Amino acid sequence: MKTLLLIRHAKSSWSEPALPDRERPLTGRGRRAARKMGRRLAKRALLPDLILASPAVRAVKTARLLARRLHYPRRHILIHEGLYACTPEDLLRTVHGLDDGLQLVMLIGHNPAIEAFAHRLCSHITRMPTCAVARLAFDTHSWANVGKAALLEMQFDCPKRNVNER
Numbered sequence: 466m467k468t469l470l471l472i473r474h475a476k477s478s479w480s481e482p483a484l485p486d487r488e489r490p491l492t493g494r495g496r497r498a499a500r501k502m503g504r505r506l507a508k509r510a511l512l513p514d515l516i517l518a519s520p521a522v523r524a525v526k527t528a529r530l531l532a533r534r535l536h537y538p539r540r541h542i543l544i545h546e547g548l549y550a551c552t553p554e555d556l557l558r559t560v561h562g563l564d565d566g567l568q569l570v571m572l573i574g575h576n577p578a579i580e581a582f583a584h585r586l587c588s589h590i591t592r593m594p595t596c597a598v599a600r601l602a603f604d605t606h607s608w609a610n611v612g613k614a615a616l617l618e619m620q621f622d623c624p625k626r627n628v629n630e631r
Contacts, residue, residue, distance in 0.1 A: 498624035503534025519548035553582040563608040597623040
């Protein structure tokens, strides 16, 4: 089984309109949401073998906040250029290229690509708010089969969801 955690970066700031898109930081709300989602992932023992993040500041900061809660070494977070300004097909190629020795991979990216990719893998996912987490488990031994292999399990969570409603 291969498990993919698809995460949209946490809420970013638009307070400095002249700032290049890649440089936009997280808001306070975004930082709190990332810490909250990190705690939820840790509580469910969803500990990644690899964290891949877009090079945008907001995605890297989201990755670092999640990693801290998961006791994942920050220096092991891989910044992947292909996760910024990409398409769902680009994301699928990234997943297909993962090392088959990895079982659980966290991918932190941006809309609209992350939402469209999640929907492509699981039609029940139609919206990915900021810092949403889609956990998708596939019946395969190879990442190259993701998208073709049967989806065994799906969980969806986001910061505004009350954990008691599941």
